[in-house]
Amino acid sequence: MLTDPSRKYRSFPPVNLPDRQWPGRVIDKHPIWMSTDLRDGNQSIFEPMDAAKKMQLFHTLCDIGFKEIEVAFPSASQIEFDFVRELIEGNHIPEDVTIEVLTQAREELIRRTLESIRGAKRAIVHVYNATSETFRDTVFGMTKPQIVELAVSTVKLIKQLAAEQPETQITLQYSPETFTATELDFALEVCNAVTEAWGATPDNKVILNLPATVEVATPNIHADQIEWMHRNVARRDSVLISVHPHNDRGTAVAAAELALMAGADRVEGCLFGNGERTGNVDIVTLALNLYTQGVNPGLDFSDINAVARTVEHCTQLPISPRHPYVGDLVFTAFSGSHQDAIKKGFAAHKADQQWNVPYLPIDPADVGRSYDSVIRVNSQSGKGGIAYLLETEYGMVLPRRLQVEFAAVVQKHADTHKGEVMAADIWRLFSETYLTNDKTVRYVAHHLFEHGDAQGIRLTLDVNGQEHTLVAEGNGPIDAAVRALHSLGIELQVRSYEERSFGSSAQCGDARAYALIEVAKPGAGGDCYGVGIDENIVTASIKAMVSALNRAGGAALATERPHAA
Numbered sequence: 001m002l003t004d005p006s007r008k009y010r011s012f013p014p015v016n017l018p019d020r021q022w023p024g025r026v027i028d029k030h031p032i033w034m035s036t037d038l039r040d041g042n043q044s045i046f047e048p049m050d051a052a053k054k055m056q057l058f059h060t061l062c063d064i065g066f067k068e069i070e071v072a073f074p075s076a077s078q079i080e081f082d083f084v085r086e087l088i089e090g091n092h093i094p095e096d097v098t099i100e101v102l103t104q105a106r107e108e109l110i111r112r113t114l115e116s117i118r119g120a121k122r123a124i125v126h127v128y129n130a131t132s133e134t135f136r137d138t139v140f141g142m143t144k145p146q147i148v149e150l151a152v153s154t155v156k157l158i159k160q161l162a163a164e165q166p167e168t169q170i171t172l173q174y175s176p177e178t179f180t181a182t183e184l185d186f187a188l189e190v191c192n193a194v195t196e197a198w199g200a201t202p203d204n205k206v207i208l209n210l211p212a213t214v215e216v217a218t219p220n221i222h223a224d225q226i227e228w229m230h231r232n233v234a235r236r237d238s239v240l241i242s243v244h245p246h247n248d249r250g251t252a253v254a255a256a257e258l259a260l261m262a263g264a265d266r267v268e269g270c271l272f273g274n275g276e277r278t279g280n281v282d283i284v285t286l287a288l289n290l291y292t293q294g295v296n297p298g299l300d301f302s303d304i305n306a307v308a309r310t311v312e313h314c315t316q317l318p319i320s321p322r323h324p325y326v327g328d329l330v331f332t333a334f335s336g337s338h339q340d341a342i343k344k345g346f347a348a349h350k351a352d353q354q355w356n357v358p359y360l361p362i363d364p365a366d367v368g369r370s371y372d373s374v375i376r377v378n379s380q381s382g383k384g385g386i387a388y389l390l391e392t393e394y395g396m397v398l399p400r401r402l403q404v405e406f407a408a409v410v411q412k413h414a415d416t417h418k419g420e421v422m423a424a425d426i427w428r429l430f431s432e433t434y435l436t437n438d439k440t441v442r443y444v445a446h447h448l449f450e451h452g453d454a455q456g457i458r459l460t461l462d463v464n465g466q467e468h469t470l471v472a473e474g475n476g477p478i479d480a481a482v483r484a485l486h487s488l489g490i491e492l493q494v495r496s497y498e499e500r501s502f503g504s505s506a507q508c509g510d511a512r513a514y515a516l517i518e519v520a521k522p523g524a525g526g527d528c529y530g531v532g533i534d535e536n537i538v539t540a541s542i543k544a545m546v547s548a549l550n551r552a553g554g555a556a557l558a559t560e561r562p563h564a565a
C-alpha cells in the first residue's frame, strides 16, 4: 500500500446543499421494493441460475411479498429470453406482481427485450446508459449531448414499440448508470430529457433509477445527491425516484436508508446483499431495520431460514454466520455477560410490551428463529448461558449459587476440550457431577415410618461397596436422613433445601421432580450442592442429600465412626 494514497486516490467532493433536509427526517413507511436477484444477482455469480432455480427464486420472491421483480436481461441469452416467456406463458406471475426486464440502450437489444414481454399484463422496461465522465470518455467515446441523445432516442424507440403491443401496460424505467459518479446537473439534464421524451404524467410515472453503480462516497453524500435530484427533477409528481446502491464501501444499507430520508420512493437490491462485486444493497437487512423501528416493511421474513436456504441453493453462495438478522450466529451469545443479560431480559419480557431484551435488536421468534439457539456455551461463557440451556433444554432451574458451582465444572471441560459445549454435553456433565449414583456413597433404598409426631427413616446406603442400613427420626424425612448419617459418624449441615417440578421442556424421562440440597463441606471447605431427581419428591430429596454428601467428601467422611445398624 502507498504511504501517501492521495497520489492515487482522491476524496469525493461534497454536494453544495447547505439546507439539506434529510438529516432530520425519520423513515415511517417502507419504499417500493424491487428485487433484482434474478438479474444483477444472477449476472454476478460463478454459475448463473438455470431456469429451474430462477423459477424457484421467483416464487420465493413473490411469497416474500415483492411486487416488482427484475426477472432477466432477455437479450443477453436464449435462456434469459425463454425464462421471461415461461413466466408469461406459464401464468407464473401473480396478479399483483410486475416483472421488469433490463436492456442496454441499443436498438436490437431493445427490440428483443420488448419481444420477450409480449402478452404480459404489465411490465417495467428498464433501459440504461452510463453518464459519468469516465464512461462518456472511455467506454462510449461520446460527448454530453450525444449521451442525452442516446437516452432520448432510446426512450422514443421504447415508446413506439410499447404502442405496438398495447395488451401490455409498460412502465419505463431509466437508469443513468454510474449516477453517483456523474455531475449532478448533467444527470438531471439526462433524466429530465427522458421524462419529457416518455411523456410521463402522474398516472403514468417514469421510474428514474439513480444507481450507485459503484459506491464512491460516504452515505451522507449519497443522501445529498438524492435530495438534490428530488428537489430539482422536473415533473416530480410524474416521477418515481429509485435508488440502486452497491456495497463497494460496505455502506450500501446506510446509503439506501439515508436516500429514503432524502426523498427516494423506491429501492432496488438483492436478498442478503447478493450482486456484483460486494453486492447490491441487502433488502433483507433494510426491511428488518425498518421492522425494528416499528415500521411494517411490506416484506415477510417470518421464516428467514427458509429464504436463506433457497437463496444459498439458487446462487450457490453461502451466507455469512454473522450476516445481519439471518446468520447462524446472530442470535447466539457465547460470552458470559451477554448470556446473563439476555437470560434476564427474556425472563423480564412480557408479550404485550415493547421489545427490550439486551443485545437482541429483534425478537428472534419474529423471523422464525428459536430461543434455543440464542445462547451457546464455550470457554468465554458464564453461568447464565449454562443455566439458560439447562432450563430451556432440560426444564431444570438452578439457584444462583448452584449456577456458580456448576459453571466451574463446565469451564474446566471447555478449557480442556476447546470449542463449543453443546446442551447435551452440559447435561452429561451435570449428571456426572450431581446425579449418577456411582460415587463412594450410593443410595440403595429407604423406607419412611411415623413415630408419634416424628418422621422415621430406615435408610440403606452402600458405602465403599458395603451396605449399611441406618435408622433415625427427625422432624421430616431430610432431618431424619441427616440424623441417620450420624450413625456413620457424618455430621452433615444442611444450608438450604429446595424442591421443584420440571418445566414442560424437561427431557428427564418420567422424573417430574428434583430436589436441591446445599450442605457445608467439613473444615473450611465452603458449601456445595447435591441434586436428586425422581418421580417421588421424597426420594428425590434423599438422593439429593446423598449427592451433596458425595460432593462434600463422600465415604471419606464416614470413616471416623463406621457403624451399621
Ligand SMILES: CC(=O)SCCNC(=O)CCNC(=O)[C@H](O)C(C)(C)COP(=O)(O)OP(=O)(O)OC[C@H]1O[C@@H](n2cnc3c(N)ncnc32)[C@H](O)[C@@H]1OP(=O)(O)O
Pocket (backbone or CB within 6 Å): 040, 043, 073, 075, 076, 077, 103, 104, 105, 106, 109, 128, 129, 130, 139, 140, 177, 213, 276
Ligand atoms: C451495471 C450493470 O450491471 S448493467 C447490466 C450488466 N449486465 C450484463 O451486461 C449482462 C448481460 N449482458 C450481455 O450478455 C451482453 O453484454 C449483451 C449480450 C447484452 C451485449 O453483448 P455485446 O454486444 O457482445 O457486448 P457488450 O455488452 O460488451 O457491449 C459493448 C458495447 O455496448 C456498448 N454499451 C455498453 N453498455 C451500453 C448501454 N447501456 N447502452 C448502449 N450501449 C452500451 C459499449 O459501449 C460497447 O460498444 P462498442 O462495441 O461500440 O465499443
Ligand SMILES: CC(C)C(=O)C(=O)O
Pocket (backbone or CB within 6 Å): 040, 128, 175, 177, 178, 209, 211, 212, 213, 214, 244, 246
Ligand atoms: C443497470 C444499472 C441500474 C445497474 O445495475 C447499476 O448501475 O448497478
